[in-house]
Amino acid sequence: MKVEGPVVVRPKFSARGLSEKFLVSSVAPMNDDIGVLALTRRTHEKRVLAALRVRGASSRAQLAESTRLSRTTLSVIVADLIARGAVVVADTDASQRRGSGRPAALLALDPGSAQFLGFDFGHRRVAIAIAGASHEVVAQGEAEYDERSGWRERAETAVDLAWSMGAEHRLHFGAIQGVAAGVTGRSRDTAEPVVAGELAAAFGIDVIVDNNVRFAGLAEASERGSRFSNAIYLHLSDGVGGAMVVGGRLYQGADRFAGEFGHVVVDPDGALCRCGKRGCLETISRIGALEGASPADLDEVARDVGRVLGAAAMVLNPDLIVIGGRVPTEHPGLLARIEVAVEESTAGSAGSRPEVRAAVCGPFAGALGSLIAAIHESPLLAGYDGTVFETAQYPSIGKATG
Ligand SMILES: [Zn+2]
Numbered sequence: 001m002k003v004e005g006p007v008v009v010r011p012k013f014s015a016r017g018l019s020e021k022f023l024v025s026s027v028a029p030m031n032d033d034i035g036v037l038a039l040t041r042r043t044h045e046k047r048v049l050a051a052l053r054v055r056g057a058s059s060r061a062q063l064a065e066s067t068r069l070s071r072t073t074l075s076v077i078v079a080d081l082i083a084r085g086a087v088v089v090a091d092t093d094a095s096q097r098r099g100s101g102r103p104a105a106l107l108a109l110d111p112g113s114a115q116f117l118g119f120d121f122g123h124r125r126v127a128i129a130i131a132g133a134s135h136e137v138v139a140q141g142e143a144e145y146d147e148r149s150g151w152r153e154r155a156e157t158a159v160d161l162a163w164s165m166g167a168e169h170r171l172h173f174g175a176i177q178g179v180a181a182g183v184t185g186r187s188r189d190t191a192e193p194v195v196a197g198e199l200a201a202a203f204g205i206d207v208i209v210d211n212n213v214r215f216a217g218l219a220e221a222s223e224r225g226s227r228f229s230n231a232i233y234l235h236l237s238d239g240v241g242g243a244m245v246v247g248g249r250l251y252q253g254a255d256r257f258a259g260e261f262g263h264v265v266v267d268p269d270g271a272l273c274r275c276g277k278r279g280c281l282e283t284i285s286r287i288g289a290l291e292g293a294s295p296a297d298l299d300e301v302a303r304d305v306g307r308v309l310g311a312a313a314m315v316l317n318p319d320l321i322v323i324g325g326r327v328p329t330e331h332p333g334l335l336a337r338i339e340v341a342v343e344e345s346t347a348g349s350a351g352s353r354p355e356v357r358a359a360v361c362g363p364f365a366g367a368l369g370s371l372i373a374a375i376h377e378s379p380l381l382a383g384y385d386g387t388v389f390e391t392a393q394y395p396s397i398g399k400a401t402g
Pocket of ligand 1: 263273
């Protein structure tokens with residue numbers, strides 16, 4: 001139910017509420033009765049929310065019919081969703097009724113309920129996108145941190161950002177259904193558990209973590225619908241990374257490192273890269289090296305980018321290449337040059353040339369892609385298994401409630 005007056009931005013989990021959430025796991029062990037119960041409950045919850053999304057305001061009887069849940073089960077699920085602020089009693093069906101009898105309450109999704117959170121942790125800032133129960137984006141924002149700050153500090157900045165966005169947009173966090181976070185590629189091993197732990201502790205739910213550029217690519221691919229089922233996304237920013245959609249699915253590779261275009265060597269005698277090799281694409285196309293770039297500099301960058309993309313195109317035969325990140329935004333002449341370079345390096349190959357296009361999702365692409373992963377209904381995510389950090393891995397969550 002919507003509470004007027006001061007907005008509570010910290011989720012006020014009761015000990016009961018939190019311990020329930022704590023048990024809820026998308027990968028609950030099947031021999032664990034409590035885990036199974038929680039999983040069943042969560043599945044039911046999703047059915048009720050999905051029915052409300054599709055039908056709009058509905059009575060309990062209508063919901064029971066469309067979810068095929070028993071009245072008793074439905075009433076337990078609905079009571080909990082109301083208590084947690086996901087669902088509100090919107091109205092009664094009195095105006096549509098002819099006969100006598102008590103008018104039935106109509107239930108609806110609460111537009112103020114933040115249900116899905118997507119985070120994008122870059123080298124210098126974290127961005128967040130928040131979606132409500134109907135999957136629409138209700139808020140997005142960003143906060144900066146020092147490039148040298150640790151992952152715990154970055155995660156704390158992100159959590160504070162979420163609370164302040166909640167206050168600003170009058171959102172409440174009692175019924176969160178999904179959280180995902182993208183982190184920069186090379187720091188993955190150290191970043192993932194720390195970020196997941198902090199977010200799981202703050203929001204009381206499992207957290208999906210993956211490469212932030214892969215999530216940006218997911219957003220760009222989603223934006224273009226099903227027209228392109230084989231696509232390469234190249235991100236030119238402080239770091240250089242990429243993502244691929246192969247056969248209509250977001251591609252991760254054996255160890256989830258697919259798409260590391262930034263560390264393909266283009267000049268064996270080039271500058272030392274932070275990965276330890278010399279002359280990686282990233283050392284050449286970094287924004288730092290491009291400040292005050294001349295047309296000749298841009299030609300050189302485009303040639304190297306074109307070579308790497310051309311090689312990838314020969315291997316993958318994509319129908320689309322999308323270029324995103326800060327570098328092409330700050331150097332508008334770069335995209336056309338890359339297009340020419342890709343054409344040159346794929347010349348003579350059989351098959352159609354890929355279209356080269358600028359990214360369309362803007363600086364929130366990574367956060368929006370995370371959000372898509374948190375909602376987890378995109379066909380691009382069929383068979384996708386980003387690392388899911390279960391709340392059960394973080395016993396401090398349980399302890400916090402006493
Ligand atoms: Zn490198």
